[in-house]
Amino acid sequence: MKYISNLLAAFVLVTFISCADATSADPAQTVSAEPDKTAGGQEAVKDNDSEKDVVKVAVASKDHTTLVTALQKADLVTALSNAGPFTVFAPTNEAFAKLPAGTLDELMKDSKKEDLRNILQYHVTLGVLKPESFSNGQTLGMVNGDNVTVGVKDGKVILNNSVHVVASVPASNGIIYVVDNVLLPPAK
Amino acid sequence: MKNLKQAFFTLASLLVLYMVACKPKNAGNAVTGDAAAKAYVAPGKYDDFYNFVSGGFSGQMSVYGLPSGRLLRVIPVFSVDPEKGYGFSEETKPMLNTSHGFVPWDDLHHEDLSQTDGKIDGRWIFANANNTPRVARVDLTTFHTAEIIELPNSAGNHSSPFITDNTEYVVAGTRFSVPPDNVNGDVPINSYKKNFKGTISFISVDKVTGAMNIAFQLRCPGVNFDLSHSGKEKSSGWFFFSCYNTEQANTLLEVNASQRDKDFIMAVNWKKAEEYLRAGKGEKQSVRYVHNVYNEKTHSATSEIKTEVIVLDTKTLKDICYFIPCPKSPHGCDVDPTGEYIVGSGKLAALIPVFSFTKLMTAINNKDFIGDYDGIPVVKYESALYGEVKKPGLGPLHTEFDGKGNGYTTMFVSSEVVKWNIKDLKVVDRQPTFYSPGHLCIPGGDTRSPNPKYLIVYNKITKDRYLPTGPELAQSAQIFDITGEKMQLILDFPTIGEPHYAQAVASDVIKNSSVKFYKLEENTHPFVSKGEGDSKVIRKGNRVDIYITAIRSHFSPDNIEGIKMGDEVYWHVTNLEQDWDVPHGFAIKGALTGELLIMPGETQTLKWVPEKTGMYPFYCTDFCSALHQEMSGYVRVSPKDSNTPLLFNTGKNLPPNDSTIVKN
Numbered sequence: 001m002k003y004i005s006n007l008l009a010a011f012v013l014v015t016f017i018s019c020a021d022a023t024s025a026d027p028a029q030t031v032s033a034e035p036d037k038t039a040g041g042q043e044a045v046k047d048n049d050s051e052k053d054v055v056k057v058a059v060a061s062k063d064h065t066t067l068v069t070a071l072q073k074a075d076l077v078t079a080l081s082n083a084g085p086f087t088v089f090a091p092t093n094e095a096f097a098k099l100p101a102g103t104l105d106e107l108m109k110d111s112k113k114e115d116l117r118n119i120l121q122y123h124v125t126l127g128v129l130k131p132e133s134f135s136n137g138q139t140l141g142m143v144n145g146d147n148v149t150v151g152v153k154d155g156k157v158i159l160n161n162s163v164h165v166v167a168s169v170p171a172s173n174g175i176i177y178v179v180d181n182v183l184l185p186p187a188k
Numbered sequence: 189m190k191n192l193k194q195a196f197f198t199l200a201s202l203l204v205l206y207m208v209a210c211k212p213k214n215a216g217n218a219v220t221g222d223a224a225a226k227a228y229v230a231p232g233k234y235d236d237f238y239n240f241v242s243g244g245f246s247g248q249m250s251v252y253g254l255p256s257g258r259l260l261r262v263i264p265v266f267s268v269d270p271e272k273g274y275g276f277s278e279e280t281k282p283m284l285n286t287s288h289g290f291v292p293w294d295d296l297h298h299e300d301l302s303q304t305d306g307k308i309d310g311r312w313i314f315a316n317a318n319n320t321p322r323v324a325r326v327d328l329t330t331f332h333t334a335e336i337i338e339l340p341n342s343a344g345n346h347s348s349p350f351i352t353d354n355t356e357y358v359v360a361g362t363r364f365s366v367p368p369d370n371v372n373g374d375v376p377i378n379s380y381k382k383n384f385k386g387t388i389s390f391i392s393v394d395k396v397t398g399a400m401n402i403a404f405q406l407r408c409p410g411v412n413f414d415l416s417h418s419g420k421e422k423s424s425g426w427f428f429f430s431c432y433n434t435e436q437a438n439t440l441l442e443v444n445a446s447q448r449d450k451d452f453i454m455a456v457n458w459k460k461a462e463e464y465l466r467a468g469k470g471e472k473q474s475v476r477y478v479h480n481v482y483n484e485k486t487h488s489a490t491s492e493i494k495t496e497v498i499v500l501d502t503k504t505l506k507d508i509c510y511f512i513p514c515p516k517s518p519h520g521c522d523v524d525p526t527g528e529y530i531v532g533s534g535k536l537a538a539l540i541p542v543f544s545f546t547k548l549m550t551a552i553n554n555k556d557f558i559g560d561y562d563g564i565p566v567v568k569y570e571s572a573l574y575g576e577v578k579k580p581g582l583g584p585l586h587t588e589f590d591g592k593g594n595g596y597t598t599m600f601v602s603s604e605v606v607k608w609n610i611k612d613l614k615v616v617d618r619q620p621t622f623y624s625p626g627h628l629c630i631p632g633g634d635t636r637s638p639n640p641k642y643l644i645v646y647n648k649i650t651k652d653r654y655l656p657t658g659p660e661l662a663q664s665a666q667i668f669d670i671t672g673e674k675m676q677l678i679l680d681f682p683t684i685g686e687p688h689y690a691q692a693v694a695s696d697v698i699k700n701s702s703v704k705f706y707k708l709e710e711n712t713h714p715f716v717s718k719g720e721g722d723s724k725v726i727r728k729g730n731r732v733d734i735y736i737t738a739i740r741s742h743f744s745p746d747n748i749e750g751i752k753m754g755d756e757v758y759w760h761v762t763n764l765e766q767d768w769d770v771p772h773g774f775a776i777k778g779a780l781t782g783e784l785l786i787m788p789g790e791t792q793t794l795k796w797v798p799e800k801t802g803m804y805p806f807y808c809t810d811f812c813s814a815l816h817q818e819m820s821g822y823v824r825v826s827p828k829d830s831n832t833p834l835l836f837n838t839g840k841n842l843p844p845n846d847s848t849i850v851k852n
Contacts, residue, residue, distance in 0.1 A: 041603050041622070041623060042603070042623045042649070044652075045652045047651075078603060078620070079582050079601050079603070082601055082602075082603055082623060083600075083623075083624050083649055084601070085442075121582075126535075126536050126583070126601065127443060127446060129443065133440075133443055139447075141446070141449065141516060141536060143601075144538055145537070145538030
C-alpha cells in the first residue's frame with residue numbers, strides 16, 4: 001500500500017514538473033501574467049454537474065470508442081463541445097469495423113487528417129433534429145458541405161439508403177443518433 | 189483490495205488530468221511572453237483607443253479603453269438607467285417614447301461610427317434597437333444619446349445601423365418581415381408568403397447637426413434581413429444586406445429556414461433609389477412613428493409623432509435591388525476597405541464566399557441572371573463570385589479587415605478567429621477564442637481606412653474563463669495584437685449585457701472634443717435657476733415647481749415647507765458648477781423613480797408625488813466634495829387641508845429661540 005502511495009506521489013511530481021516545463025520556458029518569469037496556453041476549449045471546462053454534451057455522451061458510450069478516438073485525432077472535440085446545437089450521427093465501433101480492411105488505419109494517419117475530418121464532419125449537421133422532424137426524401141446539409149438524404153420507412157430512419165438510425169440520445173448541445181454504418185461523403 | 193482499486197482509479201484520473209492540462213493545443217496557440225506588457229496601461233495613462241461595445245440585452249452602449257479593457261462609461265441608449273436618471277427624469281422620458289408608448293428596455297446589437305470620406309470622424313455613433321425597431325444617435329462630445337427615431341413597417345431591426353461611407357444614410361433592415369403598417373396585420377401567420385414584407389429604411393443624416401430623417405423605405409420580399417455593410421470607394425452608392433429564411437418559413441425556423449443550399453446577399457443601388465425618389469416614384473404611405481430629439485440647450489427631449497413615409501417598391505422599380513446567392517443562411521455581410529470584395533458568412537456553410545463588385549456589375553449589365561426571386565433578379569453565383577475561402581473553420585459569422593489585404597473571420601462553432609488573405613483566399617493564421625465568438629472589431633475595420641493594431645473578439649460563452657458567478661457568467665471580449673503575421677491573444681475582459689458588434693477608434697479622434705461642462709449662460713431650460721437668487725418654489729393649484737440649485741456643498745433651497753398631500757411636485761435641479769467632472773446627484777426618500785444625475789450647467793427634473801405626510805430628506809448622491817455628506821435638505825409634507833405656509837430658503841430657517849444650545 002505504501003508502495004502505491006509513493007508511486008502516486010512520484011507521479012504527481014512528474015506531472016507537475018512536466019507541466020511546468022511545457023508552460024514556461026523560464027520558471028522565474030511570472031507565468032500568471034500570460035494567457036494560459038495549455039487551456040483547451042470548452043471540452044476542458046471542469047463541470048460534472050451539467051447535462052453532458054455530445055462529446056461527453058460519446059465518451060461515456062462503450063460502443064463509440066472508435067468514434068471518440070477519431071474525433072480527437074481530427075481535432076473536432078473542441079467544436080463539438082461548443083454551444084452547437086448539433087445533430088450527430090454516431091457510427092458504432094461495429095460500424096467502423098465494417099469499413100474495408102485497412103480503411104480506418106489509413107484514415108488515422110497524420111497525412112489523412114483532412115479526409116478524416118471530412119468524413120466526421122459529414123456526420124454532423126447544425127440544429128437539433130428531433131426524431132419526428134425527419135421526413136422521407138429530406139435533404140440535410142452537413143457540416144462538411146455535402147448533403148445527406150433521409151429516408152423514412154415504417155417509422156425507421158435510413159440515411160443515404162444504407163445507414164440505419166438505431167437509437168437516439170439527447171445531449172445538452174444537441175442530439176446523437178446512433179447509426180450502424182459510416183456515412184461516406186459523395187466522391188468528388 | 190478496494191484501496192488498491194481506488195489508488196489505481198486516482199492514478200487513472202490523474203493521467204486524464206495530465207492529458208487535459210498539458211495537452212498541447214495547436215501550434216498557433218503559442219504565445220510569446222509579452223502579452224501582459226502589451227495590454228498594460230500604467231495608472232494615470234490614457235488608453236490609445238476607445239472601444240464602443242454594444243450592450244446587447246442591456247439596451248445600452250459601453251465604452252472601454254484599449255488595450256487595457258478598462259470600462260470607462262456605460263451610455264444609456266434604449267433602456268432606462270436609474271443611475272443616470274435616464275428615462276426617469278422628465279427631460280429624458282421622451283427619449284424612450286415610441287408609437288407603442290414609453291418603452292423602458294430594448295436590445296442594442298450594432299453600432300457604427302460616423303465617417304467623413306470613409307474615415308471615422310468621431311462625431312457620432314449610431315446604434316440599433318432590435319426589439320422595438322429604432323435607431324439612436326449618440327453625440328461623442330457629450331457621450332449622451334442625442335436622438336432616437338422609430339422605424340415603421342419594421343420588426344426586429346437587426347441589419348442596422350450601418351452607414352454609408354460619408355454618413356449620408358444610416359440603414360435599417362427588418363429581421364422579421366411583417367405585414368406593412370398600413371394594412372391589417374390581423375392575418376393568419378401561415379400566410380407569410382402572401383402578406384409579409386421585408387422593409388429597408390434609409391435614414392438620412394444631416395451633415396452638420398446629425399439630425400436623422402427617414403428619407404425613404406424599400407419594400408422588399410418577405411425574408412429575414414440579417415446584417416449589412418455599405419459599399420465604399422468603387423462600390424460607393426451600393427449597400428449589401430445578408431438575407432436568410434429565403435424559404436419564407438413562419439415556424440420552426442431552425443429547421444425550416446435552413447432548407448435551401450443558398451440564401452442571398454441583396455445588393456442595393458441606393459443612388460438609383462434616390463433617382464426614383466426624385467422622379468416621384470415613391471408611394472406616400474400612412475404610418476405612425478415617433479422621433480425623439482434631445483436639445484442640449486434646453487437639456488430636454490421632445491417627441492414628435494410622424495405619420496408618413498415614402499416607400500419605393502423594389503419589385504416594380506427593377507434596378508434598385510439584386511440578389512446574389514450566398515451559401516447557407518448568411519449572417520455577416522462585410523465589405524473590404526477597397527470596396528471590391530463583399531464577404532458573406534454563411535453560418536452553416538463550410539466555406540466563405542467572397543464576391544467581386546466588378547464581376548457583380550458586369551453580371552448585372554449583362555443580365556447574367558438565373559431567374560428572379562419575388563420579382564428581384566438573382567445574379568448567377570459564379571458570375572459574382574471572386575472565390576471561396578475553403579475550410580476556414582466551422583460556423584463563419586463576421587469579417588473585419590486590416591487594410592493590408594487580410595480578412596479576419598470569427599468561427600462560432602469551432603471557436604476561433606481566422607485570418608485569411610483576400611487575394612489568394614488562403615488561411616494565414618487561426619487562433620482559438622474562448623468560447624464561441626460572435627462579432628469582432630478592428631479599429632476602422634469596416635471603413636476605407638482601418639487602423640489595424642488590435643482585433644477584439646466578442647464571445648458568447650465564457651464558461652471557466654472567469655470566477656464563477658452562479659448560472660450566468662461574465663460576457664467577454666478578447667484582445668488580439670494583430671501587428672504581426674500571427675494574431676496574439678493579450679487580454680480577456682468582461683463586458684456588460686451581451687456584446688454584439690463594436691467599433692473602435694484612436695483616442696485622438698474623440699478625446700479632444702469631449703465636453704467638460706454645459707455653459708450655464710446657454711441653458712434655456714424653462715425651469716432653470718441660473719444662480720441661487722433664482723431658486724424658488726411656485727405653486728399653481730396642486731402643481732408645485734421647485735427651482736433648486738446645487739453647488740458644492742449645498743442645495744438652495746434646502747428647507748421647504750407647505751407641500752401638501754395631493755401635490756405633484758417637480759424638482760428642477762440646476763447644477764451651478766462650471767467645472768469638469770462635478771455632477772451632483774439628487775434623491776428624495778420614497779420617490780418611486782430613479783435619482784437625478786445632473787451634469788455641471790444642466791437642469792434636470794424629478795417628479796415626486798408624496799404618499800404620506802411627514803418629513804422627507806433629500807441629498808446629493810454623487811460624492812462632490814469634502815462636505816458632500818452635508819449636502820442635503822428637508823421637505824415637509826402636510827395634510828391636504830393644512831394651512832402650513834409655503835416656505836423655502838437655505839441657512840435662514842432657524843429655531844425661534846436658539847433652543848439647541850443648552851445654557852448653564
